[in-house]
Amino acid sequence: MRKDLLILSFVILIIAVLFSGTKIQSVDEYYLTHIDEITPDSETVYISIRSDTLLNNMEKLKSELHVYVPTDGVILPESEYVLRPGDTVFDILHRAVRHNRIQMEFQGADKNIYSSVYIQGIQYLYEFSAGPLSGWMYEVNGVFPNYGVSKYKLKDGDHITFHYTVNLGKDLGHSF
């Protein structure tokens, strides 16, 4: 009985791995992304990743994560990326973090009820790392959209900023 359950769990594990696919890439292969050249007539957007709010709330952050917060609060300074047709905020973010080799973990769009990608953590700073109300938020041209990153279609010249919040966005001047 006990042994049968164990064998069943192994079978489920193997099936899960086989079904979700086994695409194995080395680290360099994964980070080798194609970045389009910026030409005068190409559409571009700007993206930056910041963790300023943590600088004032260091006592809330887990002590082992203090080393991962930059002293000036800028994880990715504002940088320009070419906007491909149909690009969402998530596409640009994914391209930017791969290009700059910044660690990021996200929940796929098929894994939650909002059918949008959810950013769990950037640069080892995860949701709930600094208290129960903490996590990543994004703004586009100074506005915090009320929907997911992979639902927001971008247009030429947009400014995206990712912020780490410790109080559901209230510390960023945003309220629902």
Next chain:
Amino acid sequence: MYLKGFAMFHPMVLFFYFLLVFVILLSTLNPVLLGVFFVSGVMLFSLLHTFRKTLSELFFYLFVWLLVTLAIPLFHHNGMTILFFLNDNPMTLESMFLGMAIGFLIISFAFWCKNYSLYITSDKILYLLGTIQPQLAIWYTLLLRFIPQCKRNFRDIQSTQKTVGFYATSSLFERLFGFVKIIKVAFLLSVEQTFSQIDSMKARGYGLQKRTHFSIYKFYIWDCVCLVWLIVIGILFLLNFKELDFYYEPSLKALTLTKEMSLLYGILLSIGLLPAMIEIKELVKWKFLKSKM
């Protein structure tokens, strides 16, 4: 099964001992503490069972450990050292270490639960909670008894029905439905027995506050010493919890073995090894007395 020398302690001491062990084991993933409680748990188990039984248990749990170690990195992607990318998700060394640690935690917990059920028997729970929480005590003991009773009922009914000719058919489905029917009957019978047990206990005056109960347990001086020692260790553990606590992600906490920390680990090892030591003492005594005769 050999002697159970550690069971000579008062039930309250035993209860607090296992409570403390489970709290220390489950509150942190510190690799040293995991090693300490794994070794002491398996050692105590091997003293109470045959060598063969211990080996077969260890063999089974080896595969449980392997399963957990392989499964955890599929869900945890946090970590500094990336080995490779599987479906665009990083597989990290840290999450593998986390998986190993959780595997060890599960095995140690399983072995300590086995030891717990040998020492804290139902009568001890009834003695401990009988006067303060009679309802809880009776439910706990009945719950523990329910599944073995269910199994026994099933075996009884099945063997009886076999002689009557219940399974005497070549149809696979008829036999299958008969099997399910017997499971249903055995389950319902066990539930009924549980409720009639409660009624009979009530009829005999169980749970009345003014009644006194006979018990064979006495609180001796060594029980008192042991209890004080357990409380001291519990306070020591709580005071040093910040240093003892361990994290695996994003990068492993450095394990510094200062003099104070090694002393603390030694004290915690002594609490893990206490029952095993007493069992060994009893075993030696038993052998020694036997050879003299």
